[in-house]
Amino acid sequence: MVIPAYNEGATIVKILEQIEAVELLSNLAKEVIIVDDCSEDNTAHAVQQYQANHPNLSLQYHKHAVN
Secondary structure: OEEEEOOOOOOHHHHHHHHHHOOOOOOOOOOEEEEEOOOOOOHHHHHHHHHHOOOOEEEEEOOOOOO
């Protein structure tokens, strides 16, 4: 799953928790990619903290806005 994020620091952890709560068939793995488009809030920090406890989460950064 790919999730674009811009200034989602207040909601991104709730979104990730909801994704984690979805049960898949036992032989399927989850991969979540957060594309942070140069957020000006704590979006990246919130995802990094969440990622520390959830190794299946990938975080992708854009150094320049891609609007």
